[in-house]
Amino acid sequence: MEARGVEGAEGAEGAEVRVIGLMSGTSYDAVDAAAADLELAGDTLTLRPLGHLGEPYDDGLRASLAAALPPAATTLAAVCRLDTLIGRAFAAVAAEADRQLCGGRAELVASHGQTVYHWADRGTVHGTLQIGQPAWIAEATGLPVVSGFRPRDIAAGGQGAPLVSLVDLLWLRGRPGTPVALNLGGIANLTAPDGTAFDTGPACALLDTAVRERTGGRLPYDVDGALAARGTVHGPLLTRLLDEPYYALPPPRTTGKELFHGGHLRAALAGFPGLPTEDVVATLTRLTARTVADAVRSVRATEVFASGGGTRNPVLIRMLGEELPGVPLRVSDALGLPAAAKEAYAFAVLGFLTVHGLPGTDPVSTGARHASVLGSVTPGRGGLPVVPRAGRAPVRLVVT
Structure with missing residues (x-):
């Protein structure tokens, strides 16, 4: 596979990026993928859906995940195995989404991962853990991957959720x-x-x-x-x-x-x-x-x-x-956003915002002290995504 990634234009505005969003929610039954072309022009972010697909976790992986979730006890060995196996599952779905939905021309993957613990105590969130090692996604697709969206908002005093807000x-x-x-x-x-x-x-x-x-x-x-x-x-x-x-x-x-x-x-x-x-x-x-x-x-x-x-x-x-x-x-x-894949589309948007240096949170929604650029970026085969920093954040999303 040739090295691919997000390439910058003369400016962030008008530069369309093809993004795959990946999501597995608290039901931990499947990995959902949604692909979209995203373009920021002025204060408007336009999303053109390209389709979505889902792949259930295999029975063994789902059983292992269920056995490790609170209130059950687990081990670091089990967490390591799950991080790897879930990463591979996400990688397979991302590669399939690139083939089926993007014609092999995706430029970025945004992966929420699988939440295994959200450390909340009497209204305060102290930490959160999403697993599904993004290196497997980058290796399988050749694309840069944005992941680990929630911790930055928590570090800024927020709840880390709901990030789709x-x-x-x-x-x-x-x-x-x-x-x-x-x-x-x-x-x-x-x-x-x-x-x-x-x-x-x-x-x-x-x-x-x-x-x-x-x-x-x-x-x-x-x-x-x-x-x-x-x-x-x-x-x-x-x-x-x-x-x-x-x-x-x-x-x-x-x-x-x-x-x-x-x-x-x-x-x-x-x-x-x-x-x-x-x-x-x-x-x-x-x-x-x-x-x-x-x-x-x-x-x-x-x-x-x-x-x-x-x-x-x-x-x-x-x-x-x-x-x-x-x-x-x-x-x-x-x-315009399919009920079965809305959160996957939402994380595609958040990944797009991240690589353009734009905040992915509203502090009123999460209770954070300020808005934050979210996540970490795992390089693709072509290295880090190369995009110019956008001048301003969008104020509206239009789904075409």
Whole structure:
């Protein structure tokens, strides 16, 4: 493969860059890739989607990852192996995305990696760890790779999440009223136009855990919401789940499976023996809908654009609609970003901003002292990306 990388033009404005964004979320089920041509002209960043694809983790890797995640104990040897194996998985998907989506002409890869720990304590985030060694991606594609996006914001006093908030602000700018971007992954997060952004709590994290545990692994998640559709919400269990103190923390706040894991669920279920699986799943679905709706109401949203795997659960979407009467709920596809790949596209944007020396955070959203240029760059075969520093940051994102 010939050496390729981002080549600068006379100025950053008008220089189009073909970027692959890579993402695996808190559900840790697959690596998603999205490719786009990105161009900054004046104060407008234009994104032309080229397509997206996903590749599930193989069963062995997913099982090893699950076994190492909190609250389980792990070893540095296990972390090293996972860092390598996940890096190889990301590399394979990046190479395939370059072939299928970019015609072999990608210039940059932006890899979120796999979050394995987010060190949050009483509203303060002290550190975070995403693994998936970017050297494997650079070697497989020949391209420079931007990775390690979150730590810089945390070092500046921020939460390190939700990092898609800057992209959401650019993307929704100019719409009337109070449009809100909502992501329903393992953890749910939202962004409001004033910069308020936070993790609302679990979207699919507890749901997926309950389904896997109660079906002995036969089902990885509630396919099409079928279990929830057959169940009845159990009021006392829902009340106990809603007593979790996290929901009362003010934004900005972030969380993960360090809190919302199997042990959290089993503790809530103590005292309710014999509940049918369908009722447990229905109750957890209502928990997600209620906590998300509470968050949406808190920012006085007039419309919601949702993305993430939770949008494929019709019962969750129905319950969310019941909790938010009068607030239109649409998927992000309505504004040009596919719900299945919106976060991968968002990290493509963040990688583009990084190599142009532009901030990738909004400090209001993350609680940081200032905006920061994010991430580290692993050289491709042609070395570091060569781009001129942009004169100014974009204020809007247009998806063509």
